[in-house]
Amino acid sequence: VGxxxxxxxxxxxxxxxxxxxxxxxxxxxxxPAEAEDGEDExxxxxxxxxxxxxxxxxxxxxEVLQQNVRLPQRDPDGPLLFAIDHCFPIKGQGTVITGxxxxxxxxxGMEIDFPELKQQRRIKSMQMFKKPVQAATQGDRVGVxxxxxxxKSLERGIACSHGHVTLVSxxxxxxxxxxxxxxxxxxxxxxxxTVGHTTVMGTATFFGPPQDPLVASQGLKxxxxxxxxxxxxxxxxxxxLARTPLAEHFDESAEYEWFxxxxxxxxxxxxxxQLETPVACALPAVAIGSHLDGATTSSTCRLAFNGRMLRALxxxxxxxxxxxxxxxxxxxxxxxxxxxxxxxxSLFKQGTDMNLFVGMSVQLGDDGPVGRIDGTFGKTKFKxxxxxxxxxxxxxxxxxxxxxxxxxxxxxxxxxxxxMIQTP
Numbered sequence: 001v002g003x004x005x006x007x008x009x010x011x012x013x014x015x016x017x018x019x020x021x022x023x024x025x026x027x028x029x030x031x032p033a034e035a036e037d038g039e040d041e042x043x044x045x046x047x048x049x050x051x052x053x054x055x056x057x058x059x060x061x062x063e064v065l066q067q068n069v070r071l072p073q074r075d076p077d078g079p080l081l082f083a084i085d086h087c088f089p090i091k092g093q094g095t096v097i098t099g100x101x102x103x104x105x106x107x108x109g110m111e112i113d114f115p116e117l118k119q120q121r122r123i124k125s126m127q128m129f130k131k132p133v134q135a136a137t138q139g140d141r142v143g144v145x146x147x148x149x150x151x152k153s154l155e156r157g158i159a160c161s162h163g164h165v166t167l168v169s170x171x172x173x174x175x176x177x178x179x180x181x182x183x184x185x186x187x188x189x190x191x192x193x194t195v196g197h198t199t200v201m202g203t204a205t206f207f208g209p210p211q212d213p214l215v216a217s218q219g220l221k222x223x224x225x226x227x228x229x230x231x232x233x234x235x236x237x238x239x240x241l242a243r244t245p246l247a248e249h250f251d252e253s254a255e256y257e258w259f260x261x262x263x264x265x266x267x268x269x270x271x272x273x274q275l276e277t278p279v280a281c282a283l284p285a286v287a288i289g290s291h292l293d294g295a296t297t298s299s300t301c302r303l304a305f306n307g308r309m310l311r312a313l314x315x316x317x318x319x320x321x322x323x324x325x326x327x328x329x330x331x332x333x334x335x336x337x338x339x340x341x342x343x344x345x346s347l348f349k350q351g352t353d354m355n356l357f358v359g360m361s362v363q364l365g366d367d368g369p370v371g372r373i374d375g376t377f378g379k380t381k382f383k384x385x386x387x388x389x390x391x392x393x394x395x396x397x398x399x400x401x402x403x404x405x406x407x408x409x410x411x412x413x414x415x416x417x418x419x420m421i422q423t424p
Contacts, residue, residue, distance in 0.1 A: 072139060107123070117149075185206065194289075203273070
C-alpha cells in the first residue's frame with residue numbers, strides 16, 4: 001500500500017482537505033503508490049505550524065508507516081552485486097568505494113571484479129556507519145577500501161563476484177511505454193538508456209506478436225473525440241496494463257512482427273536494444289529508455305519506456321531472431337497471353353535482378369486469383385502463370401481488368417542475407 005504525505009492539511013478547511021485527498025488519489029492511480037490488490041493508497045494530511053502550535057499529522061503518519069512498512073527478505077547467498085555511488089582516495093590507505101550491496105555478500109579479504117575497468121581487487125577493510133566490519137550482506141550500505149585502484153577511473157558503477165557481470169552492447173528487453181509519455185516511441189530513434197547508475201545512447205527495434213495484415217495496414221488508431229465513458233474505460237485499461245508484470249519468457253522459435261513504433265496499449269511488446277557504449281549489468285535487470293534531450297522548459301514526461309533486460313545477444317543470436325517486416329510490391333498488368341499466363345510490368349525498380357523473385361506467389365487485386373512469377377519477359381517485364389485458373393481466358397481477362405498485381409512477402413529484419421519469405 002502506498003502512503004502519500006500531503007502538506008498543508010492544518011491550514012485547509014474540511015471540504016478543501018477532502019478535495020485535496022481525492023486529487024492525490026487520482027494522480028497516484030495506476031502508479032506504484034497504489035496497491036497491487038486494488039486498495040487505495042493512504043493519504044495523510046500534515047501541517048508544520050509555526051509558533052507554539054505543535055505540528056499536526058506526524059503521529060498519524062508514523063502509525064500508517066508502521067502498519068504498511070514490511071521488512072525485506074535478505075539473502076546472503078548467491079553472487080555479489082555491489083552498486084557503487086562514490087569513489088575517492090585516502091592517502092596511505094588506498095581507494096574507498098561506497099555503495100549498496102544489491103545481492104549476495106562481501107567480506108574482508110574477498111577479491112571482487114570491476115567489470116567496467118576489467119580489473120580485480122582484494123578488499124582491504126570495510127566500514128558501516130563509521131564502524132569497522134568484517135562482512136556485509138544484501139541491503140547493507142558500506143564503504144570498502146581496496147588498494148591499487150585509480151579513484152579517477154571510477155565514480156559510479158558496479159563491483160561483483162568474478163564473472164557475475166559482463167559488458168552488454170546488444171540486449172533483448174521486454175518493454176512497455178510509460179503512460180505519461182505522450183510522444184511515439186519510434187523504432188531506430190535514439191534513446192538515453194539507463195541501467196543502474198549508467199546512462200548511454202542506444203537505438204531500439206520494437207516488435208511483438210504478429211498482427212492481422214488488415215489491422216497492421218491501418219496502424220495505431222488515433223485518439224480524439226472520445227466520450228467521457230470511453231475516456232474512463234481507456235484509463236481503466238491503462239491502469240490495468242500498468243499493473244501487468246513485464247514478460248519474462250521469450251520464445252526464440254516463434255515469429256514476431258516488426259513495429260514502426262511501440263504499441264502503448266499492448267502488454268506483450270519487446271525490443272532489441274543496441275547500445276553505442278557497452279554497459280556492465282547483471283541480467284535480468286531493470287532499464288529505462290528516455291528522451292533526456294527534450295525541452296526542459298516544458299512539463300512533459302521525458303521517460304519514454306521501461307523494460308526488463310532478459311539476456312545479452314551475440315551477433316549470431318541477433319541474426320537468428322525471427323522478427324519480420326511485411327513487404328508489398330505493386331505491379332501492372334501488360335496483357336493476358338493465354339488462359340493461364342499474364343505479362344506484367346512495373347513491379348520492380350530498374351536494375352533489379354528479377355530472377356531472385358522467380359517462383360514467388362503473386363495475387364491479382366486483394367481477393368483475386370493467386371499465381372506465381374514464372375520468369376522474365378524481355379528486359380523490364382516478367383511472366384506470371386495461374387495454374388489453378390478454371391475460369392478460362394475470359395475469366396482471367398475479367399480478373400485482370402483494372403486490377404493491380406501484388407507481391408507480398410516477409411523479410412527478417414536482422415537477417416544479413418535479406419531473404420524473402422512467403423508463408424500461406
